[in-house]
Amino acid sequence: MLDLGAAPGSWTQFSAGRVGPHGLVVAVDLSPINSRPENAVVYTGDFYDPDVLQSIASHGPYNVVLSDAAPATTGNRSLDTTRSAAIAEYALYLCDTLLCEGGHLVVKIFQGGEEQALLKELRRLFQTGRLFKPKACRAESFETYLIGLGYKKEASHSHEKHD
Ligand SMILES: C[S@@+](CC[C@H](N)C(=O)[O-])C[C@H]1O[C@@H](n2cnc3c(N)ncnc32)[C@H](O)[C@@H]1O
Incomplete structure:
Protein backbone atom coordinates (compact mmCIF):
# COMPACT_ATOMS: atom_id res chain seq x y z
CA MET A 1 0.00 0.00 0.00
CA LEU A 2 1.13 3.53 -0.72
CA ASP A 3 0.15 6.20 1.83
CA LEU A 4 0.48 9.73 0.40
CA GLY A 5 0.38 12.58 2.92
CA ALA A 6 0.88 10.18 5.81
CA ALA A 7 2.04 12.26 8.80
CA PRO A 8 1.72 11.88 11.69
CA GLY A 9 1.02 8.28 10.70
CA SER A 10 -2.30 6.87 11.92
CA TRP A 11 -3.23 5.55 8.47
CA THR A 12 0.27 4.09 8.09
CA GLN A 13 -0.09 2.29 11.41
CA PHE A 14 -3.53 0.95 10.50
CA SER A 15 -2.46 -0.07 6.98
CA ALA A 16 0.62 -1.89 8.29
CA GLY A 17 -1.72 -4.02 10.40
CA ARG A 18 -3.97 -4.72 7.41
CA VAL A 19 -1.19 -5.79 5.00
CA GLY A 20 0.37 -8.06 7.63
CA PRO A 21 4.00 -9.07 8.10
CA HIS A 22 4.50 -10.06 4.45
CA GLY A 23 2.98 -6.87 3.08
CA LEU A 24 4.54 -3.44 2.78
CA VAL A 25 3.33 0.09 3.39
CA VAL A 26 5.25 2.97 1.84
CA ALA A 27 4.45 6.31 3.44
CA VAL A 28 5.46 9.82 2.38
CA ASP A 29 4.90 13.26 3.85
CA LEU A 30 6.48 16.71 3.99
CA SER A 31 6.45 16.36 7.78
CA PRO A 32 8.12 13.58 9.75
CA ILE A 33 5.99 10.44 10.10
CA ASN A 34 6.04 9.25 13.69
CA SER A 35 4.59 5.81 13.05
CA ARG A 36 7.32 3.35 12.00
CA PRO A 37 5.93 -0.19 11.87
CA GLU A 38 8.43 -2.87 10.82
CA ASN A 39 6.64 -3.48 7.53
CA ALA A 40 6.61 0.21 6.56
CA VAL A 41 9.11 2.34 4.65
CA VAL A 42 8.82 6.02 5.40
CA TYR A 43 9.98 9.00 3.29
CA THR A 44 10.04 12.62 4.39
CA GLY A 45 9.62 14.74 1.29
CA ASP A 46 7.33 16.27 -1.29
CA PHE A 47 5.42 13.78 -3.42
CA TYR A 48 5.69 16.22 -6.34
CA ASP A 49 9.50 15.92 -6.18
CA PRO A 50 10.76 13.57 -8.97
CA ASP A 51 13.41 12.04 -6.65
CA VAL A 52 10.78 11.23 -4.01
CA PRO A 61 3.39 -1.07 -8.26
CA TYR A 62 0.93 -1.01 -5.36
CA ASN A 63 -2.31 -2.85 -4.72
CA VAL A 64 -3.75 0.17 -2.91
CA VAL A 65 -2.97 3.90 -3.08
CA LEU A 66 -4.25 6.06 -0.22
CA SER A 67 -4.07 9.84 -0.17
CA ASP A 68 -5.18 11.70 2.93
CA ALA A 69 -2.96 14.57 1.76
CA ALA A 70 -4.31 18.05 2.27
CA PRO A 71 -2.95 21.50 1.44
CA ALA A 72 -1.99 23.86 4.26
CA THR A 73 -5.34 25.63 4.65
CA THR A 74 -5.55 29.40 4.24
CA GLY A 75 -9.13 29.95 5.41
CA ASN A 76 -10.07 30.93 1.86
CA ARG A 77 -12.50 28.14 1.04
CA SER A 78 -12.27 28.55 -2.70
CA LEU A 79 -8.45 28.48 -2.70
CA ASP A 80 -8.32 25.54 -0.27
CA THR A 81 -10.78 23.42 -2.29
CA THR A 82 -8.89 24.20 -5.51
CA ARG A 83 -5.59 23.09 -3.96
CA SER A 84 -7.18 19.97 -2.50
CA ALA A 85 -8.65 19.06 -5.90
CA ALA A 86 -5.22 19.50 -7.50
CA ILE A 87 -3.74 16.97 -5.05
CA ALA A 88 -6.62 14.53 -5.65
CA GLU A 89 -6.17 14.85 -9.41
CA TYR A 90 -2.45 14.23 -9.01
CA ALA A 91 -3.10 11.06 -6.96
CA LEU A 92 -5.40 9.86 -9.75
CA TYR A 93 -2.70 10.63 -12.32
CA LEU A 94 -0.09 8.68 -10.31
CA CYS A 95 -2.21 5.53 -10.57
CA ASP A 96 -1.06 5.00 -14.13
CA THR A 97 2.48 4.24 -12.96
CA LEU A 98 1.99 3.28 -9.31
CA LEU A 99 -1.24 1.26 -9.09
CA CYS A 100 -1.66 -2.37 -10.20
CA GLU A 101 -4.35 -3.48 -12.59
CA GLY A 102 -7.41 -4.18 -10.41
CA GLY A 103 -5.99 -2.07 -7.54
CA HIS A 104 -7.85 0.40 -5.33
CA LEU A 105 -7.58 4.11 -4.60
CA VAL A 106 -8.82 6.25 -1.69
CA VAL A 107 -8.33 10.02 -1.98
CA LYS A 108 -9.37 12.87 0.26
CA ILE A 109 -10.91 15.93 -1.38
CA PHE A 110 -12.45 19.09 0.06
CA GLN A 111 -16.12 19.39 -0.91
CA GLY A 112 -17.39 22.30 -2.95
CA GLY A 113 -14.94 22.15 -5.85
CA GLU A 114 -14.05 19.51 -8.36
CA GLU A 115 -15.29 16.39 -6.59
CA GLN A 116 -18.09 15.62 -9.08
CA ALA A 117 -15.75 16.02 -12.07
CA LEU A 118 -13.14 13.81 -10.40
CA LEU A 119 -15.81 11.25 -9.50
CA LYS A 120 -16.73 11.07 -13.18
CA GLU A 121 -13.08 10.47 -14.10
CA LEU A 122 -12.74 7.92 -11.29
CA ARG A 123 -15.72 5.99 -12.68
CA ARG A 124 -14.05 5.89 -16.08
CA LEU A 125 -10.78 4.56 -14.64
CA PHE A 126 -12.16 2.11 -12.06
CA GLN A 127 -14.82 -0.59 -12.13
CA THR A 128 -16.55 1.23 -9.26
CA GLY A 129 -16.18 4.81 -8.07
CA ARG A 130 -17.97 6.68 -5.32
CA LEU A 131 -17.80 9.48 -2.78
CA PHE A 132 -17.72 8.46 0.86
CA LYS A 133 -17.83 10.60 3.99
CA PRO A 134 -16.89 8.55 7.06
CA LYS A 135 -18.96 8.99 10.20
CA ALA A 136 -15.69 9.90 11.93
CA CYS A 137 -15.50 13.16 9.94
CA ARG A 138 -16.64 16.09 12.08
CA ALA A 139 -20.05 17.43 10.98
CA GLU A 140 -18.58 20.85 10.16
CA SER A 141 -15.70 19.32 8.17
CA PHE A 142 -15.90 19.76 4.41
CA GLU A 143 -13.62 16.86 3.59
CA THR A 144 -14.85 13.75 1.84
CA TYR A 145 -13.20 10.77 0.10
CA LEU A 146 -13.20 9.46 -3.43
CA ILE A 147 -12.98 5.67 -3.57
CA GLY A 148 -12.10 3.75 -6.72
CA LEU A 149 -12.20 -0.05 -6.75
CA GLY A 150 -10.75 -2.17 -9.56
CA TYR A 151 -8.33 -0.02 -11.56
CA LYS A 152 -8.59 -0.37 -15.34
CA LYS A 153 -5.13 0.52 -16.62
CA GLU A 154 -6.32 0.36 -20.19
CA ALA A 155 -8.82 3.17 -19.54
CA SER A 156 -6.06 5.50 -18.37
CA HIS A 157 -4.48 5.26 -21.83
CA SER A 158 -7.63 6.19 -23.68
CA HIS A 159 -9.20 9.62 -23.48
CA GLU A 160 -12.81 10.37 -22.87
CA LYS A 161 -14.77 11.03 -26.04
CA HIS A 162 -16.54 14.40 -26.14
CA ASP A 163 -19.62 14.88 -28.32
C1 LIG B 1 -4.52 15.26 7.26
S1 LIG B 1 -2.78 15.04 7.19
C2 LIG B 1 -2.63 13.28 7.00
C3 LIG B 1 -2.97 12.49 8.25
C4 LIG B 1 -2.56 11.02 8.12
N1 LIG B 1 -3.40 10.31 7.18
C5 LIG B 1 -2.59 10.27 9.43
O1 LIG B 1 -3.33 9.29 9.53
O2 LIG B 1 -1.86 10.62 10.36
C6 LIG B 1 -2.39 15.64 5.59
C7 LIG B 1 -0.91 15.59 5.24
O3 LIG B 1 -0.69 15.85 3.84
C8 LIG B 1 0.65 16.28 3.73
N2 LIG B 1 0.98 16.83 2.42
C9 LIG B 1 0.37 17.84 1.76
N3 LIG B 1 1.00 18.11 0.60
C10 LIG B 1 2.02 17.24 0.51
C11 LIG B 1 3.06 17.03 -0.47
N4 LIG B 1 3.12 17.78 -1.58
N5 LIG B 1 3.95 16.04 -0.27
C12 LIG B 1 3.88 15.26 0.86
N6 LIG B 1 2.94 15.43 1.83
C13 LIG B 1 2.02 16.40 1.65
C14 LIG B 1 0.76 17.30 4.86
O4 LIG B 1 2.12 17.54 5.20
C15 LIG B 1 -0.06 16.63 5.97
O5 LIG B 1 0.76 15.99 6.92
Whole structure:
Protein backbone atom coordinates (compact mmCIF):
# COMPACT_ATOMS: atom_id res chain seq x y z
CA MET A 1 0.00 0.00 0.00
CA LEU A 2 1.13 3.53 -0.72
CA ASP A 3 0.15 6.20 1.83
CA LEU A 4 0.48 9.73 0.40
CA GLY A 5 0.38 12.58 2.92
CA ALA A 6 0.88 10.18 5.81
CA ALA A 7 2.04 12.26 8.80
CA PRO A 8 1.72 11.88 11.69
CA GLY A 9 1.02 8.28 10.70
CA SER A 10 -2.30 6.87 11.92
CA TRP A 11 -3.23 5.55 8.47
CA THR A 12 0.27 4.09 8.09
CA GLN A 13 -0.09 2.29 11.41
CA PHE A 14 -3.53 0.95 10.50
CA SER A 15 -2.46 -0.07 6.98
CA ALA A 16 0.62 -1.89 8.29
CA GLY A 17 -1.72 -4.02 10.40
CA ARG A 18 -3.97 -4.72 7.41
CA VAL A 19 -1.19 -5.79 5.00
CA GLY A 20 0.37 -8.06 7.63
CA PRO A 21 4.00 -9.07 8.10
CA HIS A 22 4.50 -10.06 4.45
CA GLY A 23 2.98 -6.87 3.08
CA LEU A 24 4.54 -3.44 2.78
CA VAL A 25 3.33 0.09 3.39
CA VAL A 26 5.25 2.97 1.84
CA ALA A 27 4.45 6.31 3.44
CA VAL A 28 5.46 9.82 2.38
CA ASP A 29 4.90 13.26 3.85
CA LEU A 30 6.48 16.71 3.99
CA SER A 31 6.45 16.36 7.78
CA PRO A 32 8.12 13.58 9.75
CA ILE A 33 5.99 10.44 10.10
CA ASN A 34 6.04 9.25 13.69
CA SER A 35 4.59 5.81 13.05
CA ARG A 36 7.32 3.35 12.00
CA PRO A 37 5.93 -0.19 11.87
CA GLU A 38 8.43 -2.87 10.82
CA ASN A 39 6.64 -3.48 7.53
CA ALA A 40 6.61 0.21 6.56
CA VAL A 41 9.11 2.34 4.65
CA VAL A 42 8.82 6.02 5.40
CA TYR A 43 9.98 9.00 3.29
CA THR A 44 10.04 12.62 4.39
CA GLY A 45 9.62 14.74 1.29
CA ASP A 46 7.33 16.27 -1.29
CA PHE A 47 5.42 13.78 -3.42
CA TYR A 48 5.69 16.22 -6.34
CA ASP A 49 9.50 15.92 -6.18
CA PRO A 50 10.76 13.57 -8.97
CA ASP A 51 13.41 12.04 -6.65
CA VAL A 52 10.78 11.23 -4.01
CA LEU A 53 8.51 9.82 -6.72
CA GLN A 54 11.33 7.62 -7.98
CA SER A 55 11.91 6.29 -4.46
CA ILE A 56 8.27 5.41 -3.92
CA ALA A 57 7.95 3.95 -7.42
CA SER A 58 10.87 1.61 -6.68
CA HIS A 59 8.63 -0.29 -4.21
CA GLY A 60 5.63 -0.41 -6.54
CA PRO A 61 3.39 -1.07 -8.26
CA TYR A 62 0.93 -1.01 -5.36
CA ASN A 63 -2.31 -2.85 -4.72
CA VAL A 64 -3.75 0.17 -2.91
CA VAL A 65 -2.97 3.90 -3.08
CA LEU A 66 -4.25 6.06 -0.22
CA SER A 67 -4.07 9.84 -0.17
CA ASP A 68 -5.18 11.70 2.93
CA ALA A 69 -2.96 14.57 1.76
CA ALA A 70 -4.31 18.05 2.27
CA PRO A 71 -2.95 21.50 1.44
CA ALA A 72 -1.99 23.86 4.26
CA THR A 73 -5.34 25.63 4.65
CA THR A 74 -5.55 29.40 4.24
CA GLY A 75 -9.13 29.95 5.41
CA ASN A 76 -10.07 30.93 1.86
CA ARG A 77 -12.50 28.14 1.04
CA SER A 78 -12.27 28.55 -2.70
CA LEU A 79 -8.45 28.48 -2.70
CA ASP A 80 -8.32 25.54 -0.27
CA THR A 81 -10.78 23.42 -2.29
CA THR A 82 -8.89 24.20 -5.51
CA ARG A 83 -5.59 23.09 -3.96
CA SER A 84 -7.18 19.97 -2.50
CA ALA A 85 -8.65 19.06 -5.90
CA ALA A 86 -5.22 19.50 -7.50
CA ILE A 87 -3.74 16.97 -5.05
CA ALA A 88 -6.62 14.53 -5.65
CA GLU A 89 -6.17 14.85 -9.41
CA TYR A 90 -2.45 14.23 -9.01
CA ALA A 91 -3.10 11.06 -6.96
CA LEU A 92 -5.40 9.86 -9.75
CA TYR A 93 -2.70 10.63 -12.32
CA LEU A 94 -0.09 8.68 -10.31
CA CYS A 95 -2.21 5.53 -10.57
CA ASP A 96 -1.06 5.00 -14.13
CA THR A 97 2.48 4.24 -12.96
CA LEU A 98 1.99 3.28 -9.31
CA LEU A 99 -1.24 1.26 -9.09
CA CYS A 100 -1.66 -2.37 -10.20
CA GLU A 101 -4.35 -3.48 -12.59
CA GLY A 102 -7.41 -4.18 -10.41
CA GLY A 103 -5.99 -2.07 -7.54
CA HIS A 104 -7.85 0.40 -5.33
CA LEU A 105 -7.58 4.11 -4.60
CA VAL A 106 -8.82 6.25 -1.69
CA VAL A 107 -8.33 10.02 -1.98
CA LYS A 108 -9.37 12.87 0.26
CA ILE A 109 -10.91 15.93 -1.38
CA PHE A 110 -12.45 19.09 0.06
CA GLN A 111 -16.12 19.39 -0.91
CA GLY A 112 -17.39 22.30 -2.95
CA GLY A 113 -14.94 22.15 -5.85
CA GLU A 114 -14.05 19.51 -8.36
CA GLU A 115 -15.29 16.39 -6.59
CA GLN A 116 -18.09 15.62 -9.08
CA ALA A 117 -15.75 16.02 -12.07
CA LEU A 118 -13.14 13.81 -10.40
CA LEU A 119 -15.81 11.25 -9.50
CA LYS A 120 -16.73 11.07 -13.18
CA GLU A 121 -13.08 10.47 -14.10
CA LEU A 122 -12.74 7.92 -11.29
CA ARG A 123 -15.72 5.99 -12.68
CA ARG A 124 -14.05 5.89 -16.08
CA LEU A 125 -10.78 4.56 -14.64
CA PHE A 126 -12.16 2.11 -12.06
CA GLN A 127 -14.82 -0.59 -12.13
CA THR A 128 -16.55 1.23 -9.26
CA GLY A 129 -16.18 4.81 -8.07
CA ARG A 130 -17.97 6.68 -5.32
CA LEU A 131 -17.80 9.48 -2.78
CA PHE A 132 -17.72 8.46 0.86
CA LYS A 133 -17.83 10.60 3.99
CA PRO A 134 -16.89 8.55 7.06
CA LYS A 135 -18.96 8.99 10.20
CA ALA A 136 -15.69 9.90 11.93
CA CYS A 137 -15.50 13.16 9.94
CA ARG A 138 -16.64 16.09 12.08
CA ALA A 139 -20.05 17.43 10.98
CA GLU A 140 -18.58 20.85 10.16
CA SER A 141 -15.70 19.32 8.17
CA PHE A 142 -15.90 19.76 4.41
CA GLU A 143 -13.62 16.86 3.59
CA THR A 144 -14.85 13.75 1.84
CA TYR A 145 -13.20 10.77 0.10
CA LEU A 146 -13.20 9.46 -3.43
CA ILE A 147 -12.98 5.67 -3.57
CA GLY A 148 -12.10 3.75 -6.72
CA LEU A 149 -12.20 -0.05 -6.75
CA GLY A 150 -10.75 -2.17 -9.56
CA TYR A 151 -8.33 -0.02 -11.56
CA LYS A 152 -8.59 -0.37 -15.34
CA LYS A 153 -5.13 0.52 -16.62
CA GLU A 154 -6.32 0.36 -20.19
CA ALA A 155 -8.82 3.17 -19.54
CA SER A 156 -6.06 5.50 -18.37
CA HIS A 157 -4.48 5.26 -21.83
CA SER A 158 -7.63 6.19 -23.68
CA HIS A 159 -9.20 9.62 -23.48
CA GLU A 160 -12.81 10.37 -22.87
CA LYS A 161 -14.77 11.03 -26.04
CA HIS A 162 -16.54 14.40 -26.14
CA ASP A 163 -19.62 14.88 -28.32
C1 LIG B 1 -4.52 15.26 7.26
S1 LIG B 1 -2.78 15.04 7.19
C2 LIG B 1 -2.63 13.28 7.00
C3 LIG B 1 -2.97 12.49 8.25
C4 LIG B 1 -2.56 11.02 8.12
N1 LIG B 1 -3.40 10.31 7.18
C5 LIG B 1 -2.59 10.27 9.43
O1 LIG B 1 -3.33 9.29 9.53
O2 LIG B 1 -1.86 10.62 10.36
C6 LIG B 1 -2.39 15.64 5.59
C7 LIG B 1 -0.91 15.59 5.24
O3 LIG B 1 -0.69 15.85 3.84
C8 LIG B 1 0.65 16.28 3.73
N2 LIG B 1 0.98 16.83 2.42
C9 LIG B 1 0.37 17.84 1.76
N3 LIG B 1 1.00 18.11 0.60
C10 LIG B 1 2.02 17.24 0.51
C11 LIG B 1 3.06 17.03 -0.47
N4 LIG B 1 3.12 17.78 -1.58
N5 LIG B 1 3.95 16.04 -0.27
C12 LIG B 1 3.88 15.26 0.86
N6 LIG B 1 2.94 15.43 1.83
C13 LIG B 1 2.02 16.40 1.65
C14 LIG B 1 0.76 17.30 4.86
O4 LIG B 1 2.12 17.54 5.20
C15 LIG B 1 -0.06 16.63 5.97
O5 LIG B 1 0.76 15.99 6.92
